[in-house]
Amino acid sequence: MVLLAQISDLHLDGSERATQRAVRTMEYLRGLATPVDALLVTGDIADHAEVAEYEEAARLLKAPFPVLMCPGNHDARGPYREVLLGEAADEAPVNRVHRVGDIAVLMCDSTIPGRDDGELDERTREWIAATLTELGGTPALVAFHHPMVNMHHPFVDSLRLRNGEELAALLSGFENVVAILTGHTHTAAASSFAGLPLRMSPSVTYALRLPWEGDEITNWEQPPGVAFHVVDENRELITHFRSVA
Template sequence: MLVLAHVSDIHIDSEPRSIERAARVFDYLKGLPGEIDAILVTGDLADHGLAEEYETVAKLFSGPRTLLHCPGNHDSRGPYREILLGESASDEPINRVHRVGDAVFAMCDSSIPGRSDGFLAEETLTWLETVLIEADDTPVFVCFHHPPVVLHVPFVDGIKQHGEERLAALIMRYPNVVAVLCGHAHTGATTTFTGLPLLVAPGVVSTLMLPWETDKIVDLDAPPSIAFHILDDDHRLTTHYRVISPRL
């Protein structure tokens, strides 16, 4: 059995608010009495893509638990690489593969520098296919920031991942893909993509409101939330969502 904590959209900036909310989430995860296999953070780690923001992110990410991450549209590839990955600055897509237990995680870069919407570059799709081939029969989670589907929330649907038919054609060729994990929407959501689970993590920094809930777009006061994904020995995936309230 594999247990994953799925976090997204921490949007760290210079303000105490974003840092407190993210720290609340990571303190909760680091303090869990039971074991989890990994923490996944699906993008928008920094709010302005600044080096000092990534320095704060690096401190939040420190600790003994396995932590995997990928960039979002608010991230900047240069300082992201330098501070979080210890690499030279480059504007190439940041794609990384990790093996955790009996599963493989393809952390893909769906960002387009200077834009809010998403797209998987051809080099990213080529890289992903190599990951899927080399994984053989091992379960694979495909992870990125931008949802490749409409979530029926106008604000986020306008800046979704485009060109998703290319990703769909690729995934359909490889039955070892068990789910697609993403963020960007600032609201927890579950749907399907090519018949597989597509699971959207809630936002940490804020919650996007649904159009039939209220006239405002975002709620800055709602507490941060996360998702727990469990892949059992039969490769059945179960997800629980958890609100992280302030400690009293």
């Protein structure tokens, strides 16, 4: 069994509010009775992609377990790479694979520089295919920022992944993919895509108000959220959503 936590959309901007919500979330995760095997952070780590925001993220996200990240539409590849990865600034997609226990986690870059919607570009799709091929029968999770399904919310649906059909065609050739994990929605949600479970993490900074909850798009009062994913011995995914008081 592998136990993963997932958070998303910290939107660190130097404000006390954003900082304190991230601090509360990380204190909760560090204080769990049983440590997670890894924490996934699925994008929008910074709000303005400034170096100082990534420096704060690097401090706040320190943990006694691996912290695996991918960028979101508010992030920028250059400063993200320099501060969080310790690499030279580069505008190529930020794609990484990590082994966590008996599974692999592909943290992929679905961002389009300068835009808020998403795309898994040709370089990233080729990387996903090559990585899944190299993994053979190892169970794998594929994680990135933008979901590709209709959330039935006009704002979020206008900013989703643009090329879901290409991803579906790619994944159809691999039997070792267990599930897809995304952020971006600012609400905990579950669906399926290409015959696979799709889980969308709640956000740390603020929650999305759904159309039937009222006219305001954002709910600033709802607590930060965390998703816990268990991948069991049968390669089944079980997800629990929690609010951080």
